[in-house]
Amino acid sequence: MEEKTVMIRNLVKKFGSFTAVDNISFEVSRGEIFGFLGANGAGKTTAMRILCGLSKPTSGEGTVAGFSINSEQEQIKRHIGYMSQKFSLYPDLKVWENFELFGGIYGLNDKEIRIKTDSMLKALSLEDARNMYVRDMPLGWKQKLAFSIAMVHDPEIVFLDEPTGGVDPVTRRNFWETIYDAASKGVTVFVTTHYMDEAEYCDRVSIMVDGRIEALGSPAELKEAYGAADMDGVFTRIAGRGAAGQ
Amino acid sequence: MWKYLVKKEFKQFLRDPGMPGMVLMFPFLIILVFPFATNMEIRNVRLVMVDNDHSDRSHLLMEKCASSGWFEVLDVNAAPESAQALMDRGRTDAILTIDNGFSQYLEDTRGGGGSVPVGIKVNTVNGTRGSIAGQYLNTCVTGFISDNMVSSSAAAMPGFDVSGSYRFNPYLDYKLYMIPGLIVIAITMMCGFLPALNIVSEKEKGTIEQINVTPVKKTAFIACKMVPYVAVAYFMVFTCLLLAYLVFGYSCRGSYFAIIVYTLAHILVMASFGLLVSNFSENTQQAMFVIWFFSMIFMLMSGVFTPIESMPQWAKTITYANPLRYFADAMRAIFLKGCGIRETWPDLACLLGIGSLTMTWAVLSYKKTA
Numbered sequence: 001m002e003e004k005t006v007m008i009r010n011l012v013k014k015f016g017s018f019t020a021v022d023n024i025s026f027e028v029s030r031g032e033i034f035g036f037l038g039a040n041g042a043g044k045t046t047a048m049r050i051l052c053g054l055s056k057p058t059s060g061e062g063t064v065a066g067f068s069i070n071s072e073q074e075q076i077k078r079h080i081g082y083m084s085q086k087f088s089l090y091p092d093l094k095v096w097e098n099f100e101l102f103g104g105i106y107g108l109n110d111k112e113i114r115i116k117t118d119s120m121l122k123a124l125s126l127e128d129a130r131n132m133y134v135r136d137m138p139l140g141w142k143q144k145l146a147f148s149i150a151m152v153h154d155p156e157i158v159f160l161d162e163p164t165g166g167v168d169p170v171t172r173r174n175f176w177e178t179i180y181d182a183a184s185k186g187v188t189v190f191v192t193t194h195y196m197d198e199a200e201y202c203d204r205v206s207i208m209v210d211g212r213i214e215a216l217g218s219p220a221e222l223k224e225a226y227g228a229a230d231m232d233g234v235f236t237r238i239a240g241r242g243a244a245g246q
Numbered sequence: 247m248w249k250y251l252v253k254k255e256f257k258q259f260l261r262d263p264g265m266p267g268m269v270l271m272f273p274f275l276i277i278l279v280f281p282f283a284t285n286m287e288i289r290n291v292r293l294v295m296v297d298n299d300h301s302d303r304s305h306l307l308m309e310k311c312a313s314s315g316w317f318e319v320l321d322v323n324a325a326p327e328s329a330q331a332l333m334d335r336g337r338t339d340a341i342l343t344i345d346n347g348f349s350q351y352l353e354d355t356r357g358g359g360g361s362v363p364v365g366i367k368v369n370t371v372n373g374t375r376g377s378i379a380g381q382y383l384n385t386c387v388t389g390f391i392s393d394n395m396v397s398s399s400a401a402a403m404p405g406f407d408v409s410g411s412y413r414f415n416p417y418l419d420y421k422l423y424m425i426p427g428l429i430v431i432a433i434t435m436m437c438g439f440l441p442a443l444n445i446v447s448e449k450e451k452g453t454i455e456q457i458n459v460t461p462v463k464k465t466a467f468i469a470c471k472m473v474p475y476v477a478v479a480y481f482m483v484f485t486c487l488l489l490a491y492l493v494f495g496y497s498c499r500g501s502y503f504a505i506i507v508y509t510l511a512h513i514l515v516m517a518s519f520g521l522l523v524s525n526f527s528e529n530t531q532q533a534m535f536v537i538w539f540f541s542m543i544f545m546l547m548s549g550v551f552t553p554i555e556s557m558p559q560w561a562k563t564i565t566y567a568n569p570l571r572y573f574a575d576a577m578r579a580i581f582l583k584g585c586g587i588r589e590t591w592p593d594l595a596c597l598l599g600i601g602s603l604t605m606t607w608a609v610l611s612y613k614k615t616a
Binding site for chain 1: 247249250251253254257258261262451452453455456457458459460461462614615
């Protein structure tokens with residue numbers, strides 16, 4: 001049997017009377033690139049925050065990297081990487097200092113941090129930027145750097161919340177190569193995005209509408225099921241139907 | 247893990263465009279500028295004298311007043327109307343009128359019969375200043391009269407020579423009294439407010455979320471944030487004490503150990519208070535406003551600037567909840583009277599009491615998981 005790194009059953013999150021996540025269930029396998037799609041306000045970020053241990057579910061259960069999302073948030077945090085929608089490395093620290101800080105937080109020692117920093121900067125071809133302040137870097141570099149830092153402690157799963165917002169197509173392409181690279185090493189990638197071309201790159205995709213998962217499958221399966229030429233068409237049908245049903 | 251977090255906080259602190267400069271400037275302001283500005287001694291009372299007697303004696307009295315050092319004499323021979331006009335326009339604080347018959351009064355052998363032909367008029371728009379100006383003038387005039395009275399009965403009156411002995415601050419130097427209080431204010435600003443703004447700014451930038459998603463313990467994160475501010479607080483306290491010694495020659499009479507302990511206790515209280523504010527604030531503006539609101543209360547009701555003893559009972563009651571009250575009280579006792587922890591322990595107990603309350607609340611309300 002395939003190893004599941006994320007298993008979610010009947011997850012619900014309510015804010016007062018508003019239901020942000022409405023009874024969703026899904027599984028993600030090791031090394032899979034799982035696309036989490038949906039219109040703005042469909043509940044993607046809320047669901048992702050629960051999986052990262054940043055928010056508690058109202059009801060439902062599940063495990064991430066083998067730990068319960070209800071009671072073992074701090075253990076989950078040891079085994080995941082997270083890159084938020086809002087770029088959030090320390091702008092007043094230099095590149096290597098950000099590596100040092102986050103490496104240190106995850107319990108790496110000085111030597112391990114040095115090795116990691118060197119190899120990751122080399123992989124990003126950002127060796128010359130080592131002493132640059134993060135605030136002075138172009139957005140594309142920052143995003144690549146944030147991804148590397150989310151990976152500094154070799155997590156089992158990495159959560160990417162709209163990682164390529166506002167980035168040019170070439171840099172996005174480049175960024176996805178990094179994601180593939182990570183997935184090929186057995187890291188599970190959980191990614192939300194608004195770019196449908198990126199959805200095509202995913203192994204499997206789920207589309208959320210109004211807090212529910214309306215569709216789940218590989219891009220090819222979804223295109224066939226909804227009779228669309230590309231993911232853009234699939235998304236428009238599903239999200240559009242949701243909007244019409246309101 | 248701690249090492250890296252502390253390192254981060256120090257780097258960020260030192261790279262801040264304003265912070266290090268502010269920390270260096272503060273002790274100089276506290277010791278070299280503020281003690282003069284917060285001086286409540288009444289000096290330079292503006293005085294106009296009206297002489298209707300025109301005698302040697304009246305001239306001598308005026309000279310005595312002028313040379314007392316309390317007054318700034320504007321006019322020694324004013325017409326009564328112009329003197330009054332000066333007071334009406336707020337140009338003078340006091341008018342001394344020596345009436346016709348002053349020298350006769352002094353030579354009167356019956357001694358002290360009738361009223362003294364001297365009039366004192368004081369502008370009491372500022373009550374404190376006015377009443378003290380009146381007292382100064384009174385002291386001058388009665389002193390002069392008792393020295394110059396030729397009457398035998400006055401000489402026969404038993405004279406009380408009351409000489410006070412001033413303890414702890416023998417020269418009644420207001421600056422000496424204010425310096426420990428001002429140090430308290432400085433530490434409060436530095437350690438209560440800056441960490442709060444620091445945390446709120448991490449919230450705004452979103453970096454705190456990146457920390458929340460790591461296994462860092464919230465207490466570790468907060469404790470590491472405090473380290474630079476504790477260092478800064480001690481830097482400020484000891485620079486202030488050193489400057490006070492070098493510039494004014496004041497030295498702390500009590501134990502430095504007690505100062506170290508009290509400073510730490512106060513940082514604990516103020517930092518947890520600041521943290522509490524940051525937990526309930528979404529942005530810097532909100533946090534600034536809440537902090538400003540409380541800082542006014544903390545400062546004005548601390549006894550640093552005005553004596554708590556002269557506040558009404560309800561105001562006194564409020565001061566019991568103010569951590570500054572205890573810190574200021576202890577610092578003054580240590581600095582001026584040479585006390586140690588043994589003599590001031592109730593202050594320490596209250597500080598720690600308030601501190602453990604705010605700290606518990608702050609840690610409980612800081613949530614990594616919403």
